[in-house]
Amino acid sequence: MTPGLAFFYGGMVRARSVLNMLMMSFATIGLVSVLWVLYGYSLAFGPDSFAGLIGNLDHVGLAGTLDAVTGPAHHQIPVLVFGAFQLMFAIITPALITGAIADRARFGAWLLFAGVWVTVVYFPVAHWVFDFDGGNGGWIGDRLGALDFAGGTAVHVNAGAAGLALALVLGKRHGWPKERFKPHNLPLVLLGAGLLWFGWFGFNAGSALAANGTAGTAFINTQVATGAAMLGWLLVERIRDGKATTLGAASGAVAGLVGITPACAALNPLMSVVLGVVCGAVCAMAVGLKYKLGFDDSLDVVGVHLVGGALGSLLIGLLATATVTGGPAGLLFGGGLALLGKQVVAVLAVGVYSFGLSWLIGKAVDKTIGFRLAPADEAAGIDGAEHAESGYDWGGLLSGRRGVPAASTSDTPAAVPAGKE
Amino acid sequence: MQLITAVVKPFQLDAVKDAVQALGVAGMTVTEVSGYGRQKGHVELYRGAEYSVEFVPKARVEVVVDDFDVDKVVDAVVAAARTGRIGDGKVWVTEVREVIRVRTGERGVDAL
Numbered sequence: 001m002t003p004g005l006a007f008f009y010g011g012m013v014r015a016r017s018v019l020n021m022l023m024m025s026f027a028t029i030g031l032v033s034v035l036w037v038l039y040g041y042s043l044a045f046g047p048d049s050f051a052g053l054i055g056n057l058d059h060v061g062l063a064g065t066l067d068a069v070t071g072p073a074h075h076q077i078p079v080l081v082f083g084a085f086q087l088m089f090a091i092i093t094p095a096l097i098t099g100a101i102a103d104r105a106r107f108g109a110w111l112l113f114a115g116v117w118v119t120v121v122y123f124p125v126a127h128w129v130f131d132f133d134g135g136n137g138g139w140i141g142d143r144l145g146a147l148d149f150a151g152g153t154a155v156h157v158n159a160g161a162a163g164l165a166l167a168l169v170l171g172k173r174h175g176w177p178k179e180r181f182k183p184h185n186l187p188l189v190l191l192g193a194g195l196l197w198f199g200w201f202g203f204n205a206g207s208a209l210a211a212n213g214t215a216g217t218a219f220i221n222t223q224v225a226t227g228a229a230m231l232g233w234l235l236v237e238r239i240r241d242g243k244a245t246t247l248g249a250a251s252g253a254v255a256g257l258v259g260i261t262p263a264c265a266a267l268n269p270l271m272s273v274v275l276g277v278v279c280g281a282v283c284a285m286a287v288g289l290k291y292k293l294g295f296d297d298s299l300d301v302v303g304v305h306l307v308g309g310a311l312g313s314l315l316i317g318l319l320a321t322a323t324v325t326g327g328p329a330g331l332l333f334g335g336g337l338a339l340l341g342k343q344v345v346a347v348l349a350v351g352v353y354s355f356g357l358s359w360l361i362g363k364a365v366d367k368t369i370g371f372r373l374a375p376a377d378e379a380a381g382i383d384g385a386e387h388a389e390s391g392y393d394w395g396g397l398l399s400g401r402r403g404v405p406a407a408s409t410s411d412t413p414a415a416v417p418a419g420k421e
Numbered sequence: 422m423q424l425i426t427a428v429v430k431p432f433q434l435d436a437v438k439d440a441v442q443a444l445g446v447a448g449m450t451v452t453e454v455s456g457y458g459r460q461k462g463h464v465e466l467y468r469g470a471e472y473s474v475e476f477v478p479k480a481r482v483e484v485v486v487d488d489f490d491v492d493k494v495v496d497a498v499v500a501a502a503r504t505g506r507i508g509d510g511k512v513w514v515t516e517v518r519e520v521i522r523v524r525t526g527e528r529g530v531d532a533l
Contacts (some may be wrong), residue, residue, distance in 0.1 A: 182465065182472050241466050251468060287468045300468060 001203060002029050002092045004195025008250065009099050011188030012299050014181055017103045018188075024098040024107070029112050032091045035118060037062055040090060042082045043123040045131050052139030054124045055131065067392030085206055088129065093122050093155045097358075099299035103173050103181070104378055107386045109371040116361050117162065121354055122154075123403030128350070129154035146346035147325065147339070149218065150207040152262025152313040153350040154199060160306025161351045162358035169362035170372055172296035174379065181298070186246045193250035197226060200257045204264045215323060222257065225264075225276035229256020232280025234365040240284075248284065255283035255304050259312035266320040266330075275315050283308050310347045317343040328404035353381035422517040422530065423491045428454065429502040429510040434480045440501035441484060444494055447533060450483040455485040461509035477508060485517055487530050 010018045032040070036073040039060050045372035046055030068079040094114045129148050131137040140153070142148050146181070148154060173181065183189060204222045208215035233252025259279030260272060262304055267275060287303035290296065297303070317340025320330035329335030365371050377385035382392060429437055434451065441449060455476035462475040487496050491514060498512055522532035 180467075180470050180472055182467055207477070237466070237469070241469060241471075243466055245466050245468075247467050284469070 001088065001196055001199035002026075002095050004192045004199055005092060005095055006192065007188050008196055008254070009102070009299055010191030011185040011190075011192060012099075012183040012213050012247075013102050014381075015392055016383055016390070019383040019387050019389055021098070021102055023387060024105075025037060025095040025108055028095045028098070028112060029091050031111060031115055032094065032118055033205070034088065035115060036083075036087045036090055040118065040123050041065070041086070042091070043119075044126040045083070045086065046406045048127070048131070048133060048136055048138070049235040052143050055127050063391055073207050073213065077209055081348060082209065086126070086133065088203065089130075089151055089155055090118060090122055090126065091161050093151075094118055094162075095303060096155070096159035096305055097163045097166060100167045100297045100301040101170050102298035102372065103382055104168075104170055104373050105231065105371055106369075106373050109369055112369065113166075113361055113371070116365075120361070121357050122158065125154050125158050125350055125353065129346070136392075140346045140349065144342055144345060145328070146313075146342040147266050147316050147320065147328065147400065148262040148313060148346060149265040150204045150261045151307045152258070152316075156183060156258045156261060156305040156309025157313065157347055157350045158309075158354045160302050160304075160309055161354040163301030164295065164306060165300070165355045166362050167223075167290075167295045167297045169359060169366055172294075173298065176296045177291055177294075183186055183247060186250075189247060189250050193253050197253055197257060200226075204261060208265065214265050220269050221264040221267055221272040222260055224269050225260035225272040225279070226253050226256035228273045228276030229259060229280030229283075231252065232256075232277040233284040234280075236281050236284035240363050245392075251287070251300070251304060252280040252284065254323035255279050255308045258305055258308035259283075259315070261314045262309070263316045265320070266316045266325045268321050271319040271321065275319060278315065279308050279311050286314050298398065306351070310351070313347050314340070317341070422485055422513045422520055422533070424517045425482075425484045425486060425491065425494055425498065425512065426500045426515070427510060427512040428456065428479050428500065429498075430483060430504065430508065431478055431480045433502045433504065433509075434482070435483055436501040437498055440497040441482075441494060444490070444497055446484055446486055446490070446494060448484075452481045452483075454479050454481045458508070458511065479510060485520055485533060487533065494516055 002025050006022045010021040013021045039057060041062060042057050042059035043055045046058045048057040062083065065079040066081060069076040070079045070082050071077050094117055128138040128140040131139060132142045135142060141148065150180045200222055201219055203218040205215040208218055230249050230252035233248050233255060235330045238244045256279055259275055263275055283304050287300040288309040289303060316328045316330060318332050320328060320339060321333045322329040328339045331337060331340050362371060373382055373385060455478050457475055457477055462473055462477055465472045465474055479485060484494065495512055495514065503509055520532045521526065521528050
């Protein structure tokens with residue numbers, strides 16, 4: 001999924017920033033994979049060490065997981081399979097944040113932030129939401145009983161709140177919002193959205209940890225909610241702007257994927273369509289917030305992930321049916337306010353925790369090594385400044401004329417500038 | 422000698438070329454350009470944000486002809502480029518002091 005995200009984001013920035021956008025996702029894959037083995041899995045899924053807030057260090061280096069199995073009776077899977085699957089969530093969550101800081105974050109500063117962020121924000125929050133241990137696991141999922149099947153709070157509210165915090169810490173891009181930054185390659189955006197959509201089936205249906213009815217429910221709900229959300233977004237555009245756009249289709253699909261993520265094993269397919277339409281339409285309207293409120297969330301991480309994730313999580317409290325969840329039901333299906341209340345608590349807890357700590361870590365990185373790219377480098381393009389590469393070589397007559405190997409210039413003394421001899 | 426410069430719709434370029442060729446004019450230079458006149462640009466939409474794209478793609482055609490041929494070439498270009506809709510372009514004529522064919526060194530009308 002994360003390479004898909006890289007292209008989804010990469011197509012949305014200007015041609016001079018495409019490599020940095022791709023690199024922030026790709027480098028995050030490497031970084032989080034290593035941290036996951038070192039201590040990430042253990043902090044997230046090791047035995048709870050305090051009140052459902054954090055795991056322990058029993059599984060540092062993935063110790064004790066090689067021959068173990070996990071999951072409900074008769075559906076047990078190797079712990080390593082579960083650990084590898086959960087690593088995907090740990091990778092994509094920080095990668096999602098990068099959409100808020102396009103064009104202007106120093107690459108090294110991003111990696112430092114990402115490493116600290118997954119350690120103190122993602123790993124604990126994954127423990128809160130995803131660690132089940134018969135009432136002794138994470139406080140949100142296992143103890144409170146809020147529903148989040150595949151990461152509406154742990155992944156999307158978490159990344160969205162962090163994106164908002166970083167957009168505020170880093171400030172606006174030069175020229176924003178007067179000079180707007182239009183996507184340089186919409187086919188790339190659509191390719192990325194398509195890869196994300198496909199990968200999301202593994203993300204959502206896979207969260208059943210078995211090839212069973214729950215996986216099937218999550219699978220079909222993921223598909224129909226995403227389709228409906230795309231239509232919802234396009235409808236808003238058609239009414240508001242007069243045209244249904246390609247970027248709108250891709251964005252609507254992602255908004256639907258985000259919205260259905262927590263709810264895919266709590267709703268029946270018809271209610272998933274309702275959730276999808278609502279998420280698509282609301283997120284389409286929410287992306288305009290940044291212009292009204294004046295924060296430069298470059299690629300709408302807040303409008304799509306924070307709003308979509310919160311909306312999907314809260315709609316569980318309204319639309320969940322007992323036959324699907326196997327227990328709790330939402331307000332509209334006779335479940336009363338109990339489930340909705342739990343969902344509100346989960347969304348607020350993750351959102352506030354993530355926003356607060358992300359802001360602090362972002363500020364700390366900024367005050368120490370500096371988070372923001374130098375203005376001249378930002379103007380010239382982040383790809384050249386941070387990676388010494390350009391995404392596209394247009395092959396013009398004059399391209400590639402500098403940087404000739406030293407050996408060949410020495411053969412042509414006439415080319416040596418006067419005064420250097 | 423005169424330089425005829427025409428900024429036309431790219432879509433009309435082939436028609437302009439054929440018309441000029443039919444008059445026996447030897448060559449032309451074509452450049453992709455963008456700009457605007459009375460015709461305004463267009464609006465693009467990205468997640469509800471509007472971008473007004475002011476510069477419209479055009480083709481610039483340049484032909485140097487003998488003074489004697491100017492009027493008929495200009496008329497042919499204008500007729501071929503016209504669609505009757507806004508944004509059809511402009512044609513202008515400027516004086517050319519000298520022309521030299523690089524290969525042979527010929528000058529003036531002989532170099533055309």
